[in-house]
Amino acid sequence: MKQTGDLNLVKKINKSIVLHHIRTDSPISRARIAEITGLTKATVSSLVNELIESSLAQEIGVGESSGGRKPMMLLFNGTAGYAIGVDLGVHDMLAVLTDLTGKVIRENRILHHNGSVEQVTQLLKTTIRELIETAPESVYGVIGIGLGVPGICDEEGNLLFAPNLGWENVQLQGQLEAEFGLPVVIDNEANAGAVGEKQFGAGKDTANLIYVSIGMGIGAGIIIKNELYRGATGFAGEIGHISIQHDGPKCRCGSLGCWELYASEHALLEQAARELGHEVDLESLLTQAESGDARVIELFERLGYYLGVGVVNIINGYNPEFIILGGRLAGGEKWLMKPLLELLEKRSLPHPRKQLRVEFSQLRDRSTVLGAASFAVAKFFASTTVSVDRN
Amino acid sequence: MKQTGDLNLVKKINKSIVLHHIRTDSPISRARIAEITGLTKATVSSLVNELIESSLAQEIGVGESSGGRKPMMLLFNGTAGYAIGVDLGVHDMLAVLTDLTGKVIRENRILHHNGSVEQVTQLLKTTIRELIETAPESVYGVIGIGLGVPGICDEEGNLLFAPNLGWENVQLQGQLEAEFGLPVVIDNEANAGAVGEKQFGAGKDTANLIYVSIGMGIGAGIIIKNELYRGATGFAGEIGHISIQHDGPKCRCGSLGCWELYASEHALLEQAARELGHEVDLESLLTQAESGDARVIELFERLGYYLGVGVVNIINGYNPEFIILGGRLAGGEKWLMKPLLELLEKRSLPHPRKQLRVEFSQLRDRSTVLGAASFAVAKFFASTTVSVDRN
DNA sequence: AAAGTTTGTAAATTCATTAAACAAACTTAG
DNA sequence: CTAAGTTTGTTTAATGAATTTACAAACTTT
Numbered sequence: 001m002k003q004t005g006d007l008n009l010v011k012k013i014n015k016s017i018v019l020h021h022i023r024t025d026s027p028i029s030r031a032r033i034a035e036i037t038g039l040t041k042a043t044v045s046s047l048v049n050e051l052i053e054s055s056l057a058q059e060i061g062v063g064e065s066s067g068g069r070k071p072m073m074l075l076f077n078g079t080a081g082y083a084i085g086v087d088l089g090v091h092d093m094l095a096v097l098t099d100l101t102g103k104v105i106r107e108n109r110i111l112h113h114n115g116s117v118e119q120v121t122q123l124l125k126t127t128i129r130e131l132i133e134t135a136p137e138s139v140y141g142v143i144g145i146g147l148g149v150p151g152i153c154d155e156e157g158n159l160l161f162a163p164n165l166g167w168e169n170v171q172l173q174g175q176l177e178a179e180f181g182l183p184v185v186i187d188n189e190a191n192a193g194a195v196g197e198k199q200f201g202a203g204k205d206t207a208n209l210i211y212v213s214i215g216m217g218i219g220a221g222i223i224i225k226n227e228l229y230r231g232a233t234g235f236a237g238e239i240g241h242i243s244i245q246h247d248g249p250k251c252r253c254g255s256l257g258c259w260e261l262y263a264s265e266h267a268l269l270e271q272a273a274r275e276l277g278h279e280v281d282l283e284s285l286l287t288q289a290e291s292g293d294a295r296v297i298e299l300f301e302r303l304g305y306y307l308g309v310g311v312v313n314i315i316n317g318y319n320p321e322f323i324i325l326g327g328r329l330a331g332g333e334k335w336l337m338k339p340l341l342e343l344l345e346k347r348s349l350p351h352p353r354k355q356l357r358v359e360f361s362q363l364r365d366r367s368t369v370l371g372a373a374s375f376a377v378a379k380f381f382a383s384t385t386v387s388v389d390r391n
Numbered sequence: 392m393k394q395t396g397d398l399n400l401v402k403k404i405n406k407s408i409v410l411h412h413i414r415t416d417s418p419i420s421r422a423r424i425a426e427i428t429g430l431t432k433a434t435v436s437s438l439v440n441e442l443i444e445s446s447l448a449q450e451i452g453v454g455e456s457s458g459g460r461k462p463m464m465l466l467f468n469g470t471a472g473y474a475i476g477v478d479l480g481v482h483d484m485l486a487v488l489t490d491l492t493g494k495v496i497r498e499n500r501i502l503h504h505n506g507s508v509e510q511v512t513q514l515l516k517t518t519i520r521e522l523i524e525t526a527p528e529s530v531y532g533v534i535g536i537g538l539g540v541p542g543i544c545d546e547e548g549n550l551l552f553a554p555n556l557g558w559e560n561v562q563l564q565g566q567l568e569a570e571f572g573l574p575v576v577i578d579n580e581a582n583a584g585a586v587g588e589k590q591f592g593a594g595k596d597t598a599n600l601i602y603v604s605i606g607m608g609i610g611a612g613i614i615i616k617n618e619l620y621r622g623a624t625g626f627a628g629e630i631g632h633i634s635i636q637h638d639g640p641k642c643r644c645g646s647l648g649c650w651e652l653y654a655s656e657h658a659l660l661e662q663a664a665r666e667l668g669h670e671v672d673l674e675s676l677l678t679q680a681e682s683g684d685a686r687v688i689e690l691f692e693r694l695g696y697y698l699g700v701g702v703v704n705i706i707n708g709y710n711p712e713f714i715i716l717g718g719r720l721a722g723g724e725k726w727l728m729k730p731l732l733e734l735l736e737k738r739s740l741p742h743p744r745k746q747l748r749v750e751f752s753q754l755r756d757r758s759t760v761l762g763a764a765s766f767a768v769a770k771f772f773a774s775t776t777v778s779v780d781r782n
Numbered sequence: 783a784a785a786g787t788t789t790g791t792a793a794a795t796t797c798a799t800t801a802a803a804c805a806a807a808c809t810t811a812g
Numbered sequence: 813c814t815a816a817g818t819t820t821g822t823t824t825a826a827t828g829a830a831t832t833t834a835c836a837a838a839c840t841t842t
Contacts, residue, residue: 004430005404006830007798010396014798017395031820039395040800045821062807068819069807152742161742208622224620231599231710241707241740246635246653246700255703255738262637309637312646316632317708319622347646349632351543351552397799398829405830422789434830436790453838459788460838 011047014039018047019381022057022076023101029063029071048074055080055139078103081140081380084131085373086124087148087189087365090114090164090216093124094365097131098373100143100380102200106134117167125179132180144183144376145176148192148368150215152238155230157186163252164216183383185375189213189368191228193361194221196371197324201363209322210314211367212239214329218260218310221371222318240264242317244309259313262306265329272299286331300335307336308343315348315356326361333360402438405430409438410772413448413467414492420454420462439465446471446530469494472531472771475522476764477515478539478580478756481505481555481607484515485756488522489764491534491771493591497525508558516570523571535574535767536567539583539759541606546621548577554643555607574774576766580604580759582619584752585612587762588715592754600713601705602758603630605720609651609701612762613709631655633708635700650704653697656720663690677722691726698727699734706739706747717752724751 003009014037021033034044051057058077062070078101087094091114097106108131112123132142149172151162157173176184194211197203203211203223211221218240222229240260241253248257261267265282272280275295288296311323329336337360344353361367394400405428412424425435442448449468453461469492478485482505488497499522503514523533540563542553548564567575585602588594594602594614602612609631613620631651632644639648652658656673663671666686679687702714720727728751735749752758 004408004428004830005401007398007401007796009404010398010401011798013396013400029820034821037395041821042801042823043799046798065808066819067809067817069821071820224615229615238707238710238740242633242704243635243700244637246697253707253738253740255707255740306637309634313633313704316629316644316646319629347644349629349644349646395799398827401829420789431831432790433792433832437829456839457788458786458840460790460840462789 014043015047015050016381018044019051019056019076022048022051022074026075027060027063027073029073031071033074076101079136079138081138081143082135083143083373083376083380084128084145085148085369085371085376086128086145087192087369087372088120088124088150088165089189090150093127094369095127095131096369096373097135097142098370098377100377102370102374102377104370105136106131114165117170120165121170121172121175125176128176128180140380142182143380144185145180146192146372146375146377146379147172147176147184147186148189148372149186150189150219153186153188157184159186183376183379185372185379187228187372187375188219188221190219191221191230192369192371192375193326193367194223194324194371195228195374196363196367196369197326197361198223198226198371199374200370201324201361201367202357202359203322203324206322208320209324210318210320211324211326211361212311212314213327213368214264214307214325215327216264216266218264218327220314222320239310239314242310242313244306244313259306259310263303263310265327267306268299268303268329271302272296275299282328282331289332289335297335300332301339303329303332304336304339305343308340308347311340311358312344312347315344315353321355321357323356323358324361324367325359326363326367328365330360330364336360405434406438406441407772409435410442410447410467413439413442413465417466418451418454418464420464422462424465467492470527470529472529472534473526474534474764474767474771475519475536476539476760476762476767477519477536478583478760478763479511479515479541479556480580481541484518485760486518486522487760487764488526488533489761489768491768493761493765493768495761496527497522505556508561511556512561512563512566516567519567519571531771533573534771535576536571537583537763537766537768537770538563538567538575538577539580539763540577541580541610544577544579548575550577574767574770576763576770578619578763578766579610579612581610582612582621583760583762583766584717584758585614585715585762586619586765587754587758587760588717588752589614589617589762590765591761592715592752592758593750594713594715597713599711600715601709601711602715602717602752603702603705604759605655605698605716605718607655607657609655609718611705613711630701630705633701633704635697635704650697650701654694654701656718658697659690659694659720662693663687666690673719673722680723680726688726691723692730694720694723695727695730696734699731699738702731702735702749703738706735706744712746712748714747714749715752715758716750717754717758719756721751721755727751 017037030044030048034041057074059072060075063073078099081100083098085096092111095108096104098104135142149159150164152160159170159172173184173186190213193213197211203209207226209223213219220239241258243255243257244259245257251258251261285296408428421435421439425432448465450463451466454464469490472491474489476487483502486499487495489495526533540550541555543551550561550563564575564577581604584604588602594600598617600614604610611630632649634646634648635650636648642649642652676687
């Protein structure tokens, strides 16, 4: 029951609008910002000068005149601070140090053997500390840590349940905040991936997108009106457990015929083992398909079919503008895409499909880690300026 | 790129907050509003007096003292204006005149024979005109018309596609606005139903709920953070076309094994015809079940199972706090509920289920019409005060 | 009856935006 | 090359909504 209106709120809103334009439309002049936003030149000038004061914006010299005095061009100062992003996987972690624009300054990939919670968090802390120490000197220093994890989180940053890690109820955010004295944001890897794609990938201009992470299981990050949708208890996007066969085989979630029993990496490997007669891993399947092994290619194609079945469900249930397929299985794009698109053509309602794009991720295994870092940046800006929805 | 902050915005926000408390927590004093909202007594006083000025609030006399001067209690003036709500069905329409609190003043139910678009809209206009003419004298008169329709609408109020009516691309909003010179809001019947349940039904205290309308087909209205979610093109909530059997029978939407092929009224009647050997309608099935006909009861129970299958999908995909089952089939609650709950118990993930309620609608066939009327009221208030999310 | 509470209004202050005016810097037409 | 017109960004005064402080009225409690 908070958030009443006062002059403070007005200023925060406008400052955030101005900063937004400096971040996305730069180089840009004060006059142009005033024109775009509808704010007066005086207001923009005053806010810009405060942003320069606080090192978030900088003047980079005059630009081209359009028939009058030359404008002073403004740039967002991405190096005023740095953020840490981590994608905590089941067998490895990918950690990055980025500047405030999301540019990767340094990257560390470390394997782990999925030991105890203590072992893994210890490794996590070491990795983060290393990156913090390599951060260049800057006005704000390292401003926060973002973490994408393969499990369910509540809005307080507790990791409630991560079946593939074997973790339950780990207060990761609190631990890391205590350790580093920095703001920490933790969220599901699919949510982080969705934000990564929205900020840095193919989803830049899309307000409603769904990122489907196809790994051992299937998860989804849902962005609605430029905002992550988490459901009532942080549990939304358990799309892998939408049943595509109500009397199908039993899933560990209790339900029958869940999508991820048919369309995940786990499903692929199981099927491959059965048909090829021996255990295989994803990498070797990809190699075999690449070398033209018809049996393996057929495995991928069948998976593409099942992917399509679930994607049709997503379309009918959420009607996104853009579906981005990511995760480890995205490497099979070459063989997955055709059967998937064929099925969409046949089975999805014409109206929602018209305005829909379906693509595999271009960021590959970086969607999550970049999204995680951008969580930290977003939290930093939210603490100084109120974030307001814009396009 | 609009919506910058200025004094006007501040006032609209605060006025809307004050009005909100007068609407929901009445009777309430100025001092109490100040206490709850954090606004100063002076500000509240000034805003309340403006609301009284514009007839939206009124003083109803002093209340109980709590150790000092007695407070002047305030009430929302629900009779400052009236709204029209219409639930346009496939074979009938239900139209109501409500006051600004949503209280039904008059109600008309009219059968139609699903004739041409012109015939039905003509009937619609006659019905609405009749209600407008019976509206009591008031400060603002009839402030708008809300309409729930069995089809897909875009955000401009065009009815894009209504398969069961056989309508396509009807500019209903424009037509009605021209006819009556009043603001008109048009939306899907399930969306209207969701809002109806949220405002007047069991969903009053719930920010995230899904209303599932089980009629000839199955539709859903999705409320996220107190706001209707429409998807990218107004097409969200086509939950009836989520496939529960990827290799099942073909649906008219192009896909195979859609939920509504198993769990809709249409599915029930078809199955009944097959098993009983003759055509029946829903009413007679309900009567037969009531009189203990085991074969019919078994039909309902099987439907309950299929309902459950889809509800599990909804839980895993959206994680709502509350699922309300409505529409014509809600009349079968008695036989549907048990198998449905049994299936939920067995098949849904424990974590999201813990915080979940699943119930049949108490508003019965009035969810949609009440929601439609409240669309009109909401639009009216949005034009005078900015609407802000509150609980 | 005196003291303390609560309610609601009034007056003075604060502060971010707007509107209007303006100086500086530049382009272009003749 | 000059005069006129444009564009940029700052300065100054005005606006108006909220806050702070003060206060009177109405009431309860001791």
